[in-house]
Amino acid sequence: MPDVRALARAFRENTPAGDSADFLRKRFDAGLAWVHYPEGLGGLGAARSQQAIVEEELAGTPSNDPRRIGIGLGMAAPTILRHGTDAQKQRFLRPLWTGEELWCQLFSEPGAGSDLAGLATRAVRDGDGWRITGQKVWTSMAHHARWAILLARTDPELPKHRGLTYFVCDMTAPGVDVRPLRQLTGEAEFNEVFLTDVFLPDDLRLGAVGEGWAVARTTLMNERVSIGGGATPRGGGLIGVLTDLWKTDPGVRSAAAQDEMMRLWVAAEAARLTGERVRQQLAAGEPGPEGSAVKLAFAELAQKITGLELELRGADGLRHDDWTMRRGELVDFEGRSPTYRWLRAKGTSIEGGTSEILRNIIAERVLGLPAEPRTDTTVPWRELPR
Amino acid sequence: MPDVRALARAFRENTPAGDSADFLRKRFDAGLAWVHYPEGLGGLGAARSQQAIVEEELAGTPSNDPRRIGIGLGMAAPTILRHGTDAQKQRFLRPLWTGEELWCQLFSEPGAGSDLAGLATRAVRDGDGWRITGQKVWTSMAHHARWAILLARTDPELPKHRGLTYFVCDMTAPGVDVRPLRQLTGEAEFNEVFLTDVFLPDDLRLGAVGEGWAVARTTLMNERVSIGGGATPRGGGLIGVLTDLWKTDPGVRSAAAQDEMMRLWVAAEAARLTGERVRQQLAAGEPGPEGSAVKLAFAELAQKITGLELELRGADGLRHDDWTMRRGELVDFEGRSPTYRWLRAKGTSIEGGTSEILRNIIAERVLGLPAEPRTDTTVPWRELPR
Amino acid sequence: MNLLYSADEESLRDSLRALLRSRSWSPDDGFDPDVWRLLTAELGVTGLIIPEKLGGAGATLREAALVMEELGRFLAPVPYLGCAVMATVALRVTGDTQILTRIADGSACAALAVPFAGPLPPVSVVDGALTGRVQSVADAMVADTLLVPASDGGLWEVAADGPGVVRVPVVSLDVTRPLVDLTFDGAPGRPIGPADRAVAAAFTAGSALLASEQLGVAEWCLDTTVDYAKTRLQFGRPIGSFQAVKHRLADVWVSVTQSRAVARYAAGAVSGPDDDLGGTEQRLAAALAQSHCGPAAVRAAEECVQLHGGIGFTWEHPAHLYLKRAKTTSIALGTAPAHRHALATLLTLDAAALTEPS
């Protein structure tokens, strides 16, 4: 087992922090990016829990922006690590981690949301590569991304899960058209991405032809793990915004509202402790399915808390801050107006797997309840009703 | 159109009310039992809304007990009227209405609750009649009933809805064994009925062989209509029990509880007005599906209101009145202990069609949402998993 | 009380739908002058509850509730609630005839200068002119006549574009019913009667009829979601064939069905003589209506967004407009908890007021 703390200390002592990108590249090369990754790929093959030691030792040094590189870090990287060729790992992981190359995800389509495996974007062989045509939606960061993870259909004659192939899409390639997608908040936080005859060389294929679904499961599993989110202090986050209002504005207080607020406080604290327990399980090497409970609860709570806040504010709850269309890349629940919070919270039960799909997954994979009778998994995709 | 009011007045003037049963028989023969029934069968072929006039004119005269004859009146009678032979109508309707012969319903089975059409009780041809063998459950009044409406399987080789036949069961016939079924309240309000080789002559068959499901739909439709229930005054029923407690016992009052109680008051009043509107629609000859909204809401409300009552009572809510097994035939939500109310209320979302089945019906028949894919309706009943 | 729709009401509904169905609005439309004109000129509904002798239709608030329902269903951006219901009721109670005559013939549009939610701020009277600020007023941007409850106890008529009146549009959560901040700085006006009863009656009538608007909003949300669930395919099936979706829509249907009964009851309760509008039963019906129909509309709109999935979260799909309308109306004219508290008081169930039993 490598002495992670000693390595991190030595690295810090010996590495000038002048140029941020350069520092991060060196940190990657020293295996201190993600210590549980293999040596040579930014890691040391250490336990995941050792990462905390590195962060402690390197506190205050230049760092990447976890929100901007989130998709790369949480979804692309584990997929490349598991299914990529050596060349792909060498090519993509370092700039992904340093933030020099941002990533986005080209999975969802207008006709394939919850039913991702039903997607229609086609990938057709063309010489030593592929021609991609289709439309993707709900793509955050697409207008900044250098690369995308892309799921496309290579064989429509096979049942839907079996005709998919996974690619890395070059977002600078001709035929990639990124358009802002405006949401009910007025912002365009996401994009639509139109792919028209986009050429991708075969070395951008990740995993075997027709194995796209299996590769995508790695991505999705990691998405769900990462959604559990980080630790917040008791009474922090949205419930803190509500209790701060309560404490500072006597006009919002009433006995009935107090009980309602306390119900939400209890629910928020129960969800927070559940998240804490999930992290302890992970740290103890016993990852469980409880992360999905955290996401479900967060979505419900975010909507209830922000809804109550509007009610408490009364007349002020009828006023918005700004409907100007803008590119809101990073969700800021606490910085903007109460109406923004309330509207944006409506997305929490849709994005990253709807609450309905999450309940299906819990029921079938955690509780072991039998699946519904299905007919869409056995017939050729081409014959499915759409 | 008959002058219902004049007929009722004349009947009242000319009929001695000395013997109650005799009075009711005469009232039936005068067509004043249910005026919308045909002449000769207790009615005058008048509009259903005219019945109110009769009740008004005959107020204070001997009457049947609507709770004891409820099953006969609400379910057996409309089915016999629609599907019975003339002889059956003549034989059954009068004593049913006068209450001289009580009825019960032999539909549900341990293995066929929500999925009634999957029932297993067999009826096998035997000379000029049928031999019935099977087990029925959740039968109110079975220990008092002279007759039962019975659904049994005459052909297990057909798909499940098509192999059923509808009978009138003689509850005094050999092989009919009625046993009390104890509920979580401690009472035995219902029965299990074991049928062992019970012989029923063919003239007790209602409708054609194999047409049992169609006949049963008449019964079930009428059950649902009748469940909407009668008018209650504002603040009456269970919510009235709660507000009376609130008014008389200062110890139960708190600001948080008040808002909770008022939520329930609002829900109860909304449900009450909905029931009122259903009755107005019926009276106007425009029956709608809204009665199912009333039943769903009542079940939910009964449970919430009684649950809150226990909470408000605190220590008293931990004490029951009596666990002695007894035959509780008529549900009395208001007369017994708060714990009894709370327990009994749990049955309201199960009996007479579970809330789940009711939601299915609303979704498919009212909203027109597509049915789930089904496989159990096309294969022979015998081959279904059980 | 009759909770059904009369044949006349059904026919009015048909006319309204024919008119409204032919229009469409974008998320940025705060007012559609053409529709407002048509509602006045073709259907005469802006003067529906104005007495016939003043040029109105002499109908009751029941019929106006029907109009509210349809305007809610189509989310028509017109100041019907503010002008044709609340200001009109206030004017009826004060006994005004002048302004009512002009509302009836479409030459005037009045608005009560009161916050759409929250307490009345003071507007003082000095030398026959008004000074004060009233924030978040509904339907006042397009009004030409403001009715201002002033601190002298009077209801004042003030020309909206007159001297000393400044109107600043608010960035409203519900862009289809824009709010405005009013500032009066020595604005001349004319007292037309005592304000208290007039404003209280306007709030009771407004609360009762807002329930019909909320019903219309909820109906649109339910209908639209049901239609979507029938046609949107995922996993090779319409999503409406999945039982969890069915059950949630069934629950929304139950709640909308209840809203219909409650809203009809409230509309009927406030349809008597104006003198009754301060009565217990009227206030109770209005508070009940807002306690039930507001949250019911919010729930229907939330399910509409959720069950549409991603598309329901976009600016392009109209679901968000209904969500914003539902939420703002559940706060306007009092939140559901505030109405429940009012109900407790009316029913002598308020703990603070209950004394020990004798």
Added chain:
Amino acid sequence: MNLLYSADEESLRDSLRALLRSRSWSPDDGFDPDVWRLLTAELGVTGLIIPEKLGGAGATLREAALVMEELGRFLAPVPYLGCAVMATVALRVTGDTQILTRIADGSACAALAVPFAGPLPPVSVVDGALTGRVQSVADAMVADTLLVPASDGGLWEVAADGPGVVRVPVVSLDVTRPLVDLTFDGAPGRPIGPADRAVAAAFTAGSALLASEQLGVAEWCLDTTVDYAKTRLQFGRPIGSFQAVKHRLADVWVSVTQSRAVARYAAGAVSGPDDDLGGTEQRLAAALAQSHCGPAAVRAAEECVQLHGGIGFTWEHPAHLYLKRAKTTSIALGTAPAHRHALATLLTLDAAALTEPS
């Protein structure tokens, strides 16, 4: 704080399950003396939190919480909460050794003479003897030692079958934890220390650990319902394959999952020195636990009855016993609204106590 189960706890759980799985109880069983004896003799869990020097296991309330969880799951009719948790904590706080030693070796069973729900009634002291009535006391029918908070401020030891003590069994909603009405009429006793801190500590510990019992109850309900949903066929399919059933069970699972984290936190919070049991964090954790875990257990039990359909409504199926246990525990030691109010006070969010911001 560690929210997981330790290896020792898992092993204790296995032992408890092995013991409890071999028993079964009917709806009429209020006490199983054999199981109580085995818990003492074989597993020593009745003395789990009694110091080793008094013959106990010297463990913390965390381990006792684990016991509560399993007793809840099996609904074992034994006075563990009353004797081995609440009375024991009270005795620990008073510094008693005599009774604790006897509880540890199984020769005594003590119960706090306090109502299972509601305020403490007065029990007066005259000439060294107690007089008063205490109603709806849990676990006191089988106790031989009653610990009575008296109006002199002391906690008194009274022999349960001694003179001047009358115990009348209550017809309890939860027959698996029978209540009793106690009457003291000049009952002799011995003061063992001040009552206030001891009783408060017992309530904090009891509330915190009751959450684990509620967790066990909820887990049984969820597991049993899931098993039933997998095997009960209707419409040719297991009912658990219907999406609405799935979603409701998924929601119950979420709530049970949260209960586990909350109950573990509460158990950990009260596992420090007895002196801390009056601390803010301990009271907060206990109030949080009861605010969440009580309603969560009720909901799991209600879904258990409902999704079992008719059979869940019978006396024969055990679902109703869990329903009754869940409901009574959600009232005992304070209802959820009362605990939420306590939380508001502890968090300085209580409106009545908040002053204007400076």
